Structure formats: structure tokens, C-alpha cells
Amino acid sequence: xxxxxxxxxxxxxxLGCGVVGTQVARxxxxxxxxxxxxxxxxxxxxxxxxxDTTVPRDPAIPTDLLTADATQLVExxxxxxxxxxxxxxxxxLIEHALASGASVVTANKALLAQQGPALYERxxxxxxxxxxxxxxxxxxxxxxxIRESLAGDNITRVLGIVNGTTNYVLDQMTRHxxxxxxxxxxxxxxxxxxxxxxxxxxxxxxxxKAAILASLAFHTRVHLDDVxxxxxxxxxxxxxxxxxxxxxxxxxxxxxERTTHGVSARVHPALVPTTHPLASVSDAFxxxxxxxxxxxxxxxxxxxxxxxxxxxxxMGDVVTAARNRVLGARGAGExxxxxxxxxxxxxxxxxxxxxxxxxxxxxxxASIAKEFAARDVSxxxxxxxxxxxxxxxxxxxxxxxxxxxxxxxxxxxxxTSLDVVDEVMSVLRIEGS
Amino acid sequence: xxxxxxxxxxxxxxLGCGVVGTQVARxxxxxxxxxxxxxxxxxxxxxxxxxDTTVPRDPAIPTDLLTADATQLVExxxxxxxxxxxxxxxxxLIEHALASGASVVTANKALLAQQGPALYERxxxxxxxxxxxxxxxxxxxxxxxIRESLAGDNITRVLGIVNGTTNYVLDQMTRHxxxxxxxxxxxxxxxxxxxxxxxxxxxxxxxxKAAILASLAFHTRVHLDDVxxxxxxxxxxxxxxxxxxxxxxxxxxxxxERTTHGVSARVHPALVPTTHPLASVSDAFxxxxxxxxxxxxxxxxxxxxxxxxxxxxxMGDVVTAARNRVLGARGAGExxxxxxxxxxxxxxxxxxxxxxxxxxxxxxxASIAKEFAARDVSxxxxxxxxxxxxxxxxxxxxxxxxxxxxxxxxxxxxxTSLDVVDEVMSVLRIEGS
Numbered sequence: 001x002x003x004x005x006x007x008x009x010x011x012x013x014x015l016g017c018g019v020v021g022t023q024v025a026r027x028x029x030x031x032x033x034x035x036x037x038x039x040x041x042x043x044x045x046x047x048x049x050x051x052d053t054t055v056p057r058d059p060a061i062p063t064d065l066l067t068a069d070a071t072q073l074v075e076x077x078x079x080x081x082x083x084x085x086x087x088x089x090x091x092x093l094i095e096h097a098l099a100s101g102a103s104v105v106t107a108n109k110a111l112l113a114q115q116g117p118a119l120y121e122r123x124x125x126x127x128x129x130x131x132x133x134x135x136x137x138x139x140x141x142x143x144x145x146i147r148e149s150l151a152g153d154n155i156t157r158v159l160g161i162v163n164g165t166t167n168y169v170l171d172q173m174t175r176h177x178x179x180x181x182x183x184x185x186x187x188x189x190x191x192x193x194x195x196x197x198x199x200x201x202x203x204x205x206x207x208x209k210a211a212i213l214a215s216l217a218f219h220t221r222v223h224l225d226d227v228x229x230x231x232x233x234x235x236x237x238x239x240x241x242x243x244x245x246x247x248x249x250x251x252x253x254x255x256x257e258r259t260t261h262g263v264s265a266r267v268h269p270a271l272v273p274t275t276h277p278l279a280s281v282s283d284a285f286x287x288x289x290x291x292x293x294x295x296x297x298x299x300x301x302x303x304x305x306x307x308x309x310x311x312x313x314x315m316g317d318v319v320t321a322a323r324n325r326v327l328g329a330r331g332a333g334e335x336x337x338x339x340x341x342x343x344x345x346x347x348x349x350x351x352x353x354x355x356x357x358x359x360x361x362x363x364x365x366a367s368i369a370k371e372f373a374a375r376d377v378s379x380x381x382x383x384x385x386x387x388x389x390x391x392x393x394x395x396x397x398x399x400x401x402x403x404x405x406x407x408x409x410x411x412x413x414x415x416t417s418l419d420v421v422d423e424v425m426s427v428l429r430i431e432g433s
Numbered sequence: 434x435x436x437x438x439x440x441x442x443x444x445x446x447x448l449g450c451g452v453v454g455t456q457v458a459r460x461x462x463x464x465x466x467x468x469x470x471x472x473x474x475x476x477x478x479x480x481x482x483x484x485d486t487t488v489p490r491d492p493a494i495p496t497d498l499l500t501a502d503a504t505q506l507v508e509x510x511x512x513x514x515x516x517x518x519x520x521x522x523x524x525x526l527i528e529h530a531l532a533s534g535a536s537v538v539t540a541n542k543a544l545l546a547q548q549g550p551a552l553y554e555r556x557x558x559x560x561x562x563x564x565x566x567x568x569x570x571x572x573x574x575x576x577x578x579i580r581e582s583l584a585g586d587n588i589t590r591v592l593g594i595v596n597g598t599t600n601y602v603l604d605q606m607t608r609h610x611x612x613x614x615x616x617x618x619x620x621x622x623x624x625x626x627x628x629x630x631x632x633x634x635x636x637x638x639x640x641x642k643a644a645i646l647a648s649l650a651f652h653t654r655v656h657l658d659d660v661x662x663x664x665x666x667x668x669x670x671x672x673x674x675x676x677x678x679x680x681x682x683x684x685x686x687x688x689x690e691r692t693t694h695g696v697s698a699r700v701h702p703a704l705v706p707t708t709h710p711l712a713s714v715s716d717a718f719x720x721x722x723x724x725x726x727x728x729x730x731x732x733x734x735x736x737x738x739x740x741x742x743x744x745x746x747x748m749g750d751v752v753t754a755a756r757n758r759v760l761g762a763r764g765a766g767e768x769x770x771x772x773x774x775x776x777x778x779x780x781x782x783x784x785x786x787x788x789x790x791x792x793x794x795x796x797x798x799a800s801i802a803k804e805f806a807a808r809d810v811s812x813x814x815x816x817x818x819x820x821x822x823x824x825x826x827x828x829x830x831x832x833x834x835x836x837x838x839x840x841x842x843x844x845x846x847x848x849t850s851l852d853v854v855d856e857v858m859s860v861l862r863i864e865g866s
Contacts, residue, residue: 027585027727037771038584038652133582139728141574141582149566149574151471151756152460152748219471277734280713294460294745295572298735301710302728312727315585323584329762338470 009042013077016084023311107134113208131317139309140302164284165200202231210254214265219338230268261343346406357422442475446510449517456744536754540567546641564750572742573735597717598633635664643687647698652771661699694776779839790855
């Protein structure tokens with residue numbers, strides 16, 4: 001990469017002018033002087049690619065910067081900021097930018113979860129920066145700390161609350177005893193959830209971030225398809241109430257682990273002990289809890305979405321990429337050097353809390369316990385819920401010790417066919433204890 | 434800086450072999466292969482400088498690496514790791530290393546709080562890296578996020594729990610109602626506090642970190658002498674009990690702020706609302722809460738001390754410095770480009786909670802309120818503590834709105850000379866609300 005002289009401006013192309021793009025443009029235009037001081041060169045916004053240049057924009061956006069010709073814009077830039085989202089045409093524009101020798105800053109989690117390793121390799125080959133702090137957990141610095149600060153350590157586990165919408169929904173259910181539907185409707189009314197909340201409540205958004213985090217944390221290619229994903233749609237008000245009574249809160253977690261079987265990444269609702277730092281992450285906030293061999297537990301907390309917070313993360317990457325161009329350098333690239341195998345979802349180790357409606361008669365617990373023992377699943381505690389209102393039945397809440405996911409699932413499946421079991425009311429994993 | 438070829442090993446000199454140095458050496462020796470893969474070159478520990486080579490060491494340390502000749506070691510290294518602490522000879526060895534073209538990684542907060550800006554300038558002049566993630570908040574990545582991730586944002590405030598010993602002491606007082614002396618004695622017994630706990634309980638350790646954080650966050654030279662510092666020695670069990678009753682916990686905070694008067698840095702015990710993310714930081718953990726214009730609130734949490742956690746932070750810096758040498762680059766240097774004035778301590782804006790023993794008679798509140806009004810300090814709430822056991826007297830707890838520190842101090846001073854005031858029992862600042 002050619003070194004910039006102190007005074008040669010760095011040309012910035014912005015692809016996309018939605019909520020995030022507008023804020024990025026505002027910062028680039030309004031903070032010109034302090035940015036130039038920090039970089040050692042002017043950052044010049046040379047154009048903003050939009051689909052339709054006639055759509056009215058925020059008054060902070062000069063209309064003469066708008067263009068529909070993204071390709072031409074990319075070819076005449078030193079740094080390309082991609083905040084349009086989606087796979088196409090974002091992917092081809094990023095590839096074109098890298099091939100043209102531009103550094104790329106992107107917030108595109110969907111693209112990175114599917115094409116990340118190929119793009120990182122391309123950037124490395126072209127000797128330019130590809131940075132994506134904004135793609136995971138919005139404003140929270142998490143990509144750089146994992147990639148650089150923990151580069152001399154070995155990460156063993158990442159537990160992330162990486163979707164603000166579902167955290168808001170679960171938090172409202174916990175605080176106010178709402179049902180899922182009511183809490184989602186509230187979130188929609190307040191702008192925390194979209195009209196179609198599928199990507200959030202089904203866990204797809206969190207799964208994309210899990211794939212990115214797992215790849216980075218374990219120096220291994222983890223694809224979106226490798227992430228076992230379960231959303232929050234089955235979480236009931238009763239589950240939440242039981243969580244509270246057993247000293248937990250329910251959080252949708254992105255879990256990335258390195259085990260003896262390799263690397264696993266999964267997304268599902270989980271019971272988190274109220275004493276765990278993740279338990280106090282409320283409203284639409286995000287947090288990523290990282291465990292490393294030497295550092296021990298670390299947590300990174302902040303706003304996971306929104307125009308200005310996401311733009312802050314984008315601009316951190318832009319300044320770093322720009323400094324690197326001024327210094328004639330590039331930052332550390334991604335490494336998939338460890339290239340660990342992806343472990344089968346059934347090999348994940350976790351704990352279950354199972355709520356069962358059972359016949360209220362002698363010997364029931366013994367026949368249930370037999371099913372656990374037959375599959376090497378050890379029971380930690382059994383509690384009887386006295387508030388069950390179905391005559392002749394009792395509710396048992398069974399917490400297990402850590403076991404293989406597949407053995408736990410088998411046990412639950414066996415319980416459903418027992419005569420003494422009326423209904424398996426809920427199965428939740430317990431994490432972070 | 435000359436570029437290293439893929440196979441030329443990077444020579445590492447380690448200065449100091451105490452708790453942290455031993456762990457750094459262990460990681461360098463035991464993780465050779467994965468470190469080499471991440472860096473793209475071997476990291477070779479060429480020697481460990483110690484005062485006395487005959488002192489018995491951890492069995493993980495090969496005795497043939499030990500040397501008493503630190504100068505000679507420094508001259509033959511690409512990266513120098515300084516974990517000996519103290520000003521002398523650390524300062525001259527670091528200066529010598531920089532002048533010899535070596536990158537330096539240090540955990541020396543005392544040195545940086547006093548000589549940081551001169552050393553950063555020297556490193557920049559020599560075009561080598563000077564990294565110090567381990568100097569503030571141990572394992573927690575905080576230096577790099579502030580310097581790089583937030584480089585495109587404007588930080589307005591940093592609130593840090595950056596001393597684990599005092600956090601442990603205050604947490605024990607809060608949880609178990611201990612006196613300060615008992616809690617300190619407990620901390621000493623458990624190894625959380627040193628035999629002479631002065632540097633911790635008087636706030637000196639936190640003040641050094643405040644100077645480093647403020648310099649970095651505000652691109653300004655902030656010296657240790659610029660930090661107003663008050664330790665926890667005056668915090669009583671009664672203060673802690675009152676904090677709990679008013680919905681707060683007492684934390685020793687390092688506070689760095691950018692105001693209209695410039696930059697301020699101060700360390701003192703403060704009442705933090707229990708709903709604030711810092712309130713749940715318990716035991717000897719550290720956390721740094723950062724507010725930035727676009728990112729909003731962020732928090733970084735983890736272990737602030739200890740051999741392995743501190744070594745993790747050191748090694749993150751070592752890997753980054755080594756990658757930079759492989760790539761023929763250097764990381765972003767410190768910038769004091771903003772060069773803001775240091776504001777007078779009296780100009781700091783804060784809130785006070787004042788506990789007073791007063792005559793239990795009519796008109797007392799009016800004469801007290803007059804003193805506040807005369808100094809433009811607005812009262813937010815007055816509570817009477819009914820548990821006062823001194824006949825004829827009442828305890829008033831007064832919380833103020835945000836005011837100038839100097840006006841608040843003047844008000845307290847005026848109260849002490851009022852006839853109706855028996856005693857000013859405690860004055861605590863309220864932060865984070």
C-alpha cells in the first residue's frame with residue numbers, strides 16, 4: 001500500500017445512507033478538523049451511493065454528494081464504508097473495492113457471517129484493511145479487543161447478548177410479567193422491534209454475530225450454517241416467572257465455545273444466574289462476556305444498535321484504516337490459522353432446567369430419575385412447584401448437571417413418552433454458572 | 434523500522450521476573466507455536482533481567498535466561514517488556530530500548546503517570562511502538578479501545594473502578610457491614626491488600642491510572658500532579674449503611690471529564706446509584722465506564738490485577754508489536770493534539786450527599802438552606818434520619834443538585850460554623866446518576 005504524505009487527503013466513499021450512513025456522513029462532515037488531527041491527513045467524503053438520489057435526506061447530507069453509481073465511487077476511493085446491508089450488491093462492491101486497493105469498513109453482519117473468511121483472505125491478499133467493528137454489538141468495541149488485545153491469550157468461551165430487540169423483550173417480560181406477544185408489540189411501538197420481527201425473535205441476527213465472533217475468537221472458519229439457532233418465540237411468561245423464582249433471568253445468548261471436540265457456536269434462550277454480570281444487562285443494551293485462559297472473565301457492555309452508536313464503531317475503524325494508510329501500513333488481518341473442526345451440535349455441553357407436569361403419585365420421581373440415569377445425565381436438584389392447578393398432577397422442576405446436549409435431548413424425548421408424565425412444559429438451558 | 438522476513442525470529446527481552454514477569458515468561462515459553470502462528474514469526478525470549486540471579490524462581494523459568502545486565506539485554510532485543518515497576522531504573526531502560534529501536538511493552542503505571550507524554554513522544558520519534566495495556570485495569574482491554582475503537586468519537590467522561598484492593602474492601606463493608614479496618618485486615622489476610630496498603634487505600638494507585646486514562650481519552654497531557662486525589666480512609670461503616678439506605682453503593686472512582694473549563698481528573702470515594710452498571714462490580718474486579726458523544730455509555734469489566742490476567746494484557750501488546758515489526762509498520766501513537774487546559778479542581782461539577790447532626794428545633798432547616806442558596810447550590814432532597822441516638826439532635830441527610838466543587842466545599846465549610854449544626858458527619862460525592 002502506498003504511504004500517504006501528511007497533506008494528501010484520504011478519499012472516503014460511503015455506500016448507503018440509512019440510519020447509520022446518515023450519522024457516519026454527519027460525523028465525517030462535522031468533525032473534519034479533529035479527525036484530520038487524529039489521522040494526520042484530511043478525510044474527504046467524496047460521495048454517498050444510494051439507490052435513489054431523489055429521495056429526501058437528512059438536511060445534514062449535501063445532495064451533491066449523492067450518486068447512484070456505486071461502482072464508479074468505489075473505484076475512486078481510498079476507504080470504502082459499506083452500510084447498505086444485505087448480500088447483493090454489498091458483496092460485489094466490497095470485492096471491487098478490495099481489488100481496487102481500497103480499505104473497507106463494513107457493518108454488514110449478514111455478509112460477514114456467510115462470506116467473511118473469503119473476504120478477509122481477499123483483503124489480506126490485496127494488503128488492505130477490512131474492518132467490521134460495527135457488525136457485532138454496535139458501539140461496543142469487541143472485534144478489536146478479541147483480535148488484538150487477546151491475541152496473546154487463548155479464548156475458551158464467548159457468551160453474548162448481541163440482539164437488543166430480544167433483550168428488551170425478555171427484560172420487559174421479566175420486569176413486568178408480560179407475555180411474549182405483548183412485549184414484542186410494546187417493542188414495536190417504541191421502535192425497538194421492526195414490523196416483521198422475525199430476524200430478531202427467531203435468533204437469526206444473533207446467529208450471524210455468533211458466526212463472526214466464533215471465527216475470530218478461535219481463528220477458525222465458522223459459517224452461519226454451523227450455528228445451531230433457536231429464538232425466543234417459545235419463551236412463556238411462566239418460564240420467565242420460574243426463572244425469577246430459581247434465581248435466574250432468561251437471556252438470548254450467542255455462545256461460542258472451544259471444547260475437546262472443536263469449536264461450537266449456538267444461539268438459544270438460556271437461564272443466566274442473577275449473580276452473573278450478563279444478568280444485569282437490561283433494556284436494549286448488548287454485552288459480550290469473554291473467558292480467556294489468562295485474562296479470566298471479561299465483559300464488554302454498551303449500545304448494540306442505533307445510528308450514532310453504530311456510526312461511532314464505523315468511524316473508529318475508519319480512523320484506524322486511515323492512519324494505517326498515512327503510515328503505509330495495514331492492521332493485523334484475520335487468522336484462520338488454528339482451523340479447528342466444528343463440533344457436532346449434540347456434543348455441546350450444557351445444563352438443562354426441565355419443567356414437567358406429572359401424575360401426583362408415589363414412584364413417579366423414581367421412574368423419571370431412571371431415564372436420566374440411563375443416559376448419563378446427572379440430576380442436580382428437583383423442586384416441586386406447589387402452585388400447579390391441575391388436580392391429581394404435580395409440577396416438577398429438574399435441574400441437571402453439565403451433560404452432552406444430545407444426551408439431554410434424548411432424556412427429554414424419553415420423558416415425553418412416560419405414562420406418568422402428563423406434559424413437558426418447558427426445557428431451558430442454564431449457562432454462565 | 435525494518436520489516437522482518439517471515440522466518441526471522443523476534444527477540445524479546447523481559448525486564449523483571451516477579452508475579453507478572455513469571456507469567457509472561459511462562460506464556461512466551463509454553464505458547465511458542467500458537468504465538469508464532471499468530472505473529473508470522475517466532476517470538477524468542479532472549480533473556481530475563483533480574484536484580485539477583487541467585488534468588489530461586491518458579492520452576493517454569495530456565496535459569497540460563499536470567500541476567501543481571503539489563504542494559505546489554507535491552508540492546509539486543511526487538512521488543513522489550515518492562516514489568517519491574519518503579520521509576521528507576523525502569524525509565525532509563527525504556528528510554529535506552531526506544532533509542533535502540535526496540536518496541537516497548539510496559540505495565541508501569543507509576544512511570545507513565547509521570548513521564549508518559551515524554552515517552553510517547555520518544556517512541557513516536559523513533560518510529561517504534563510503546564504499548565501499555567497492562568498499566569490500567571490489568572486484563573481489561575481499555576487502552577486500545579479508547580485509542581483506536583473510539584478514535585472517531587469524542588469521549589466526554591470516564592468513570593473507573595481501577596483499584597481492586599479498595600473495591601474489595603468497600604464491597605466487604607457493603608455486604609457484611611464491616612468497618613474499614615476489619616475489611617482491610619481481611620483483604621491483607623487474603624492477599625488482596627499489601628502489608629502496607631497506603632498506595633491503594635489513599636488512592637495513589639488509582640490516581641496514576643486516572644492520569645493515564647485522562648491523557649489518552651482527551652488527547653491532552655495530564656500529569657499525576659493534576660489529579661485531585663482522596664482515598665477511602667475516611668469512609669465509615671455508617672457511610673456505607675447510609676449509602677445502602679439511599680439506593681447507592683460507595684465505590685472509589687477515577688473520574689476523567691471534559692468540561693467547558695478543560696480536562697479534569699480526580700479520584701475519590703463516591704456514591705453510585707445501585708442501578709448504574711458500575712454498582713454491580715464486586716470483589717476485587719475492575720471496570721471502566723466510558724461515555725462518548727456517539728457511542729453513548731460503554732463499560733469494560735474484568736480482573737484488574739494478578740499475574741496471569743496482567744500477563745494476558747502484556748502479551749496482547751507483545752503480539753501486536755511483533756505483528757507490526759513483521760509487517761514493517763507501527764501502531765497508532767499517542768496524540769496530545771487536542772492539548773486542552775487542565776481545569777481547576779474547584780471547577781469540577783458534582784453532587785454532594787451531606788450528613789449533618791443538627792439541633793432538633795424549629796427553623797434549623799431554614800438557616801441551613803440559606804447557606805446553600807447563598808452559594809448557588811441547589812438542594813435536591815432532605816431526609817431526616819430517625820435513628821440518631823443523641824438527645825436533642827437530629828440527623829439530616831442533604832442531597833444536592835449538580836454544582837461546582839468549590840461552591841459545594843464552601844457550603845460545607847459554612848455549615849460547620851453554624852450554631853445549629855452540631856457536626857458534619859460525612860460528605861460524599863454522588864456520581865453516575
